[in-house]
Amino acid sequence: MNKTFHLIILSLFVAQSLVLYIVEGMLPVPFIAPGAKLGLANLITVIALYALPRKRDVALILLLRIILSTAFGGGINAFFYSVSGAALSLGSMLVFQKCGKFSLIGVSAAGGIFHNFGQVLVACFIVENMKIMLYLPVLAVAGTGTGILIGITAMVTLKHLQKLPLYKRIQQTC
Amino acid sequence: MIRKWDVALIVSLLILSCIPAALFWASGQAASANGTHAIIYVNGKKYKTIPLSEHHGTDTLTIRTSSGYNTILIRDEEIAIIDADCPDQVCVHEGFLKNPGQTSVCLPHKVMVEVQANDASDPDIIRAR
Numbered sequence: 001m002n003k004t005f006h007l008i009i010l011s012l013f014v015a016q017s018l019v020l021y022i023v024e025g026m027l028p029v030p031f032i033a034p035g036a037k038l039g040l041a042n043l044i045t046v047i048a049l050y051a052l053p054r055k056r057d058v059a060l061i062l063l064l065r066i067i068l069s070t071a072f073g074g075g076i077n078a079f080f081y082s083v084s085g086a087a088l089s090l091g092s093m094l095v096f097q098k099c100g101k102f103s104l105i106g107v108s109a110a111g112g113i114f115h116n117f118g119q120v121l122v123a124c125f126i127v128e129n130m131k132i133m134l135y136l137p138v139l140a141v142a143g144t145g146t147g148i149l150i151g152i153t154a155m156v157t158l159k160h161l162q163k164l165p166l167y168k169r170i171q172q173t174c
Numbered sequence: 175m176i177r178k179w180d181v182a183l184i185v186s187l188l189i190l191s192c193i194p195a196a197l198f199w200a201s202g203q204a205a206s207a208n209g210t211h212a213i214i215y216v217n218g219k220k221y222k223t224i225p226l227s228e229h230h231g232t233d234t235l236t237i238r239t240s241s242g243y244n245t246i247l248i249r250d251e252e253i254a255i256i257d258a259d260c261p262d263q264v265c266v267h268e269g270f271l272k273n274p275g276q277t278s279v280c281l282p283h284k285v286m287v288e289v290q291a292n293d294a295s296d297p298d299i300i301r302a303r
Contacts, residue, residue, distance in 0.1 A: 017255025077281075096183065113187045123279075128218035129285050130275045133194035140191035144184055 002173050009170055010057055017044035017065045046108050046154040055094060062086050083120045088118035105151035112147025113140050120174040176280045210274055212253045215286040226251050241283045
């Protein structure tokens with residue numbers, strides 16, 4: 001019973017983040033810098049980071065979402081960009097969350113910056129030139145902006161999620 | 175809501191992100207006195223070197239790879255990728271490059287244009303006297 005509940009909750013998170021990813025692909029986004037985008041799917045990662053007690057589940061949700069989004073659009077290159085960005089972003093968010101000094105907004109902004117940092121690293125590797133690092137300041141500013149927006153949205157969502165009896169059940173049994 | 179630790183974290187990360195750019199810029203400024211040249215990389219390998227600081231008039235050059243084409247325009251001392259059949263057009267949006275350290279990258283085709291300062295002993299450059 002609990003195992004089924006756990007499975008369904010994780011599936012819901014993966015499905016929601018995949019939908020956000022696909023919807024984001026349909027939105028016209030103004031061109032700021034190569035690789036800069038909203039990162040709506042990260043909203044689910046941030047919410048899961050605070051709603052799920054086991055951090056292993058958050059990593060699993062993120063990995064499943066990336067594999068599925070690679071299948072739904074985006075090629076193998078997009079997969080490498082996503083994986084490195086996601087790994088650095090999730091890693092940094094876990095560290096900053098554990099640290100306890102930062103609010104959800106700060107954690108999310110740091111996640112946004114580190115996500116772009118991971119992508120720049122892969123771009124450096126693919127083109128075999130370190131000069132791609134020149135895009136880092138612009139991308140970091142973009143990552144901060146989207147990270148703060150995602151953080152505020154996650155904060156409001158969590159505030160309302162906590163009213164649900166389901167949320168307590170997630171905290172106790174997942 | 176947002177705490178002062180958040181602000182400190184974000185500001186320090188933003189400063190950190192500028193360090194590589196600052197290093198490249200500083201090394202480019204120090205060496206730009208000898209003039210500039212552009213290097214075109216295809217697939218990570220040096221494809222062509224074009225002297226920029228002595229260049230006059232306009233030249234175009236088209237690079238064809240298995241993934242598509244990139245058209246490069248050299249206008250006086252500037253260089254730009256003006257056309258490409260890649261989906262994102264990032265390299266075309268980058269516009270003209272002039273100063274050492276500036277780059278224009280076409281990730282889908284693995285084509286990259288980079289402006290570098292001339293090293294007095296660079297054997298790849300033939301200078302017009």
